[in-house]
Amino acid sequence: MxxxxxxxxxxxxxxxxxxxxxxxxxxxxxxxxxxxxxxxxxxxxxxxxxxxxxxxxxxxxxxxxxxxxxxxxxxxxxxxxxxxxxxxxxxxxxxxxxxxxxxxxxxxDVVGAALGEARWGAAAGLDDLAYVTVGTGIGVGLVAHGRPVDGLTHSELGHVRPQRLGGDDWSGVCPFHGACVEGLASGPAIAARSGIKGEDLPPDHPAWDGVVHALAQMLHMVVLTGVPRRIVMGGGVMVGSQFLFPRVRAALRQSLGGYIAIAEVEDVDTFVVPPALxxxxxxxxxxxxxxxxxxxx
Structure with missing residues (x-):
């Protein structure tokens, strides 16, 4: 150093x-x-x-x-x-x-966090990863071969429109897309939907069901890019609510349905991890x- x-x-x-x-x-x-x-x-x-x-x-x-x-x-x-x-x-x-x-x-900022975690953190030694932040906003930073994945611009996968839970027609809070992933699962979305800030929301509150479902749908898409050997999930919502990790992992596994038969992905406990930095x-x-x-x- x-x-x-x-x-x-x-x-x-x-x-x-x-x-x-x-x-x-x-x-x-x-x-x-x-x-x-x-x-x-x-x-x-x-x-x-x-x-x-x-x-x-x-x-x-x-x-x-x-x-x-x-x-x-x-x-x-x-x-x-x-x-x-x-x-x-x-x-x-x-x-x-x-x-x-x-x-x-x-x-x-999410690409920056991805580069930091790839160099020194939870994805150290891996040149291909995704960093997902779930906080005030939701974003995905993709890195392949040690460099940011971009072209015309950077990815904005936090604004994809997920498949909705059956019977859920809540409009979401994104000013651009309403019920995109950010509009359904960000900190402001959790507070708007439940009337309680995420850090104060009990783990068994039903509002988390929609959060987990939306995040798993987004991760499903991230996996299908073929880029990440690991997904690091940070941001205030994830870091402040560690109980979300096993739920999101299980929902991702269910969503993928065994389609990506690669050891790194199938070992979901080491594939989706919190940040180390x-x-x-x-x-x-x-x-x-x-x-x-x-x-x-």
Whole structure:
């Protein structure tokens, strides 16, 4: 780790952001947590932290989205059609890159977390994985051969429309799609449906049935991409409700129906796992993004 370059990393989340100066989990020089408020206010706070640092070789940014990740696009580096008030169209990557004049890596927060968990966490040693966050929003970050899986843009599998439970016609809370996975199983969806925040909802509450079903449907699709050798599930809902893991695993197994007869997938207890890096998966993923930008020149 002594030979690893020092990177400034930013995980920009919908509720908070973490700014980290590090070369890896055993070499975190500084970690600063900031609230995500208005765009100009939040970015000014991030700059104030980074301005005080010296000796880093690159910058990595993992941001909530959707974000524009095509460097050739006119809106590259911006947050695009986010439901977060005031943030749509905000320039993040180009603004910070211009300030510091260093190689800058930019991607979604879930891809960042996937890269962090692949390098140092629950998928260490695996080049092909998915990171699923279930919290204020729901997103999927795919990594294959150690690189983010993307093209025109990054995946937005949290907004697929799942097969519904029989008799369930609740409209969901997504402002774009109503009853997509995010609209049915995110933290705000759980609270809207049950009238109780997820962290206070008893494990036997019937609202969890719809959450488990929607998440399993999404994981079914993730498996069928053929990419992940492991699925790491993080975010406040999953990490704060560990009883969901065995339920989601069982529902995924039932949904797949034995179709993917591969040992890694069939051993569902080791295929769907919690994160090992905890709240540092995202910012450490931003460090990896900065490293990749540095290597790319």
């Amino acid at each position: 002594d030979d690893a370059p020092l990177i400034a990393g930013v995980e920009l989340g919908g509720t908070k952001c973490i700014v980290m100066l590090a070369s890896g989990p055993e070499a975190v020089h500084e970690r600063v947590e900031l609230p995500t408020t208005k765009p100009d206010e939040t970015l000014a706070a991030i700059k104030a932290v980074i301005d005080g640092w010296r000796g880093y070789a690159a910058l990595g940014i993992a941001s909530f989205g959707p974000v524009s990740i095509d460097p050739k696009a006119g809106d590259y580096g911006r947050i695009t059609s986010t439901p977060k008030p005031g943030w749509a169209g905000t320039d993040v990557a180009r603004r910070l890159a211009a300030r510091y004049g260093l190689p800058t890596g930019f991607h979604s 905890g709240n540092n998966a995202g910012p450490l993923g931003a460090i990896v993004l900065g490293e990749q930008a540095l290597r790319a020149g």
